[in-house]
Amino acid sequence: MKPSLRFLRAAAAALLPASLATAQLAPPPQAPAADGEKTTSLGRQYEGIVNIECNTLEVDYRTPWNPATPGGGSGTGFLIAENLFMTNAHVVSDASRLIIRKVGDPTPYRARVKHIAHDCDLALLELVKPAAAFSTVEPLKIAEEVPKLDTTVKVVGFPIGGERISVTRGVVSRVDYQEYSHSGADQHLAIQIDAAINPGNSGGPVLQDNMVVGVAFQGYSGDVAQNTGYMIPTPVMRRFLKDVEDGKYDRFVDLSITHFPLMNPAQRKALGLPEDGDLGVMVASVDSEGSAGGALKTGDVILEIDGHAVESNGSIDIDGEQTELAEVVERKFAGDKLALKIIRDRKPESVEITLKGASHYLMQANRYEQQPQYVMFAGLVFQPMDKPLMTVAAPGSLRSRYWFQYFTTDELYREKPQPVVLTNVLPDEINTWLREFSGQIVEEINGVKITRLKDVSDALQKEDGSSFHLIKLAGEGRPLVIDRKQAADAQPRLLQKYGLGASAYIE
DSSP: OOOOEEEOOOEEOOOOOTTTOOOOEEOOOOSOOOTTOOOOTTOGGGTTEEEEEEEEEEOOTTSTTSOOEEEEEEEEEEEEETTEEEEOHHHHTTEEEEEEEETTOOOOEEEEEEEEETTTTEEEEEESSOOGGGTTOOOOOEESSOOOTTOEEEEEEOOTTOSSOEEEEEEEEEEEEEEETTTSSEEEEEEEEOSOOOTTOTTOEEEETTEEEEEEEEEEOTTTOSSOEEEEEHHHHHHHHHHGGGSSOOOOOOOOEEEEEOOOHHHHHHTTOOTTOOBOEEEEEEOTTSTTBTTBOTTOEEEEETTEEOBTTSEEEETTEEEETHHHHHTOOTTOEEEEEEEETTEEEEEEEEOOOOGGGGGGSOOOSOOOOEEEETTEEEEEOOHHHHHHHOOOOHHHHHHHHTTTTTTGGGTOSSOEEEEEEOOOGGGTTOGGGTTEEEEEETTEEOSSHHHHHHHHTOOOSOSEEEEEETTOSSOEEEEHHHHHHHHHHHHHHTTOSOSEEOO
């Protein structure tokens, strides 16, 4: 079983674009911090590191009409420019109120989210009213390169167990791609360190030679691994900050392919490659709606991507470090061009791809700052399929599970961009014996094909002269039949009985 990652609420440091601030780029770190380095909690070097208190409003997908319930947590953040703080997205997600506290200053300062990127777990905050207390604070400086393996780093933040700032030390032990737990659907470059990182450290800076080399953001729970934490490295931070220069965040782009290594000599020979060579990966699938749709084909062999030779295990060399070939794409934006050298049908070709985002993969992503959508009719609750819903509803229907699991890989989104599930049946005399149908995908209502939630609302309002509503579910031979007049009479009763303020919420 794949071990689960836990969040470590804390704020972070990052490389700031010119349009946002004047944070300085520093030369790459060369050595561990000196033993005599000052690390007192009130040291001037830590003045820009802040504690973030977050009050949240959390929705319940089981009862999407109910008001959100209050929650909260805390993390760390740090100043990267005048009135601009960086932290993790998961520290401030679903925030209803944010408070920043400065080291050595008990004054609570109201803050708000300026930009947030759930796919890479980063956010920028600003004070609602700029405070004089921060006017003399020097923003943390950002190292230009990724720290080297086996070098020492410090994690600074406000972990659980105390209210004062905490400093722990560790060693960079791995640079690799990892799933970012906050989104649950994205993988980016991450750096593993063995410094003690605990809840509350999230968003805090990871320092080397007093310069930021990363942002603490997640780690394994104690029953899986000890002292194994991860930080977001500067390339990811740099891309996020570059993205928001125009005032909005547009998300990462993706090549939208899968590939597998070419190690087998016979397979290499069949594809027209040297049997003893060490270059090239084979394209296993191409998302027709993704960046590579129409440009790459299954069976193509990628030899080079944007001037970087692709090893037979799928790795490339960037800045002297071996990493996934996707890292080239990670550093680009929508509309950028990507040049590839490939082998197709045993012949060399050059291909150029224009990169773009892919929204359909969000089916498997966690959602934040969104009110759950629903339609309640005659006690039947219809909701759009997404990860939060599937997590709490866990429908027993194998067809529903298939649609969720293979929505992107089997390109099911082409048929139904927003599959709708009958998630619940609120007991009432109007829907007797229909509860067994909950968890099924809705195929058709009153002759209208259902491809998104709005289709449900439109179909139920359709007047076709019939005395009944007919609801067809995927894979079910018999339809659900509901008397139109009885349904109209039951709606006010059901709204009052189950405490619904409205029959539907559709974005």
